[in-house]
Amino acid sequence: NAGVTQTPKFQVLKTGQSMTLQCAQDMNHEYMSWYRQDPGMGLRLIHYSVGAGITDQGEVPNGYNVSRSTTEDFPLRLLSAAPSQTSVYFCASSSSQGSTYEQYFGPGTRLTVT
């Protein structure tokens, strides 16, 4: 099993550009989420999905869109990149949204917006 994979690993964007961060998992997990990590801020939830076709907002959803057409994939779209979106983005999955299930994190995408 590859676990949770993310592409690209690094990306530089200019202000106003759009792009999609890819996330895939091969563990047949129902629950997937996107976090951003900024220095001194910990991990903040952007969007999450409890199954194909179902998504919801987290703490910091503005400027990001998600969709979940398959169990395996959960892409994150930046509509119009801003310098404030410079961050490390982690995708995570778990077998359930229940409290007893651990989250598996992908390796992260380091995004810089200039």
Added chain:
Amino acid sequence: QQPVQSPQAVILREGEDAVINCSSSKALYSVHWYRQKHGEAPVFLMILLKGGEQKGHEKISASFNEKKQQSSLYLTASQLSYSGTYFCGTEWLGTGTASKLTFGTGTRLQVTL
């Protein structure tokens, strides 16, 4: 509201013990602990549920104090491999789903020889 972790950073010599605390202003349902090494993804350590027992695995254990709405992570006889940043993730009562974990800002732990 993010849970508050303390201390923010700690330096230990190999073999020493450490305690990391995670406090919430809201009533907690569960607390999750993760460790992240520099440049890597967070890795799960353990989950503690409201009303549950203290958890442990090898020399790392944790407790959940419902009265104080606080969890503590205990690292015993620390090893070099314990170095990293430790995050607690909290699920508050009433959120309805553990998927909305709110993480603290982390505690940086460095173990030296």
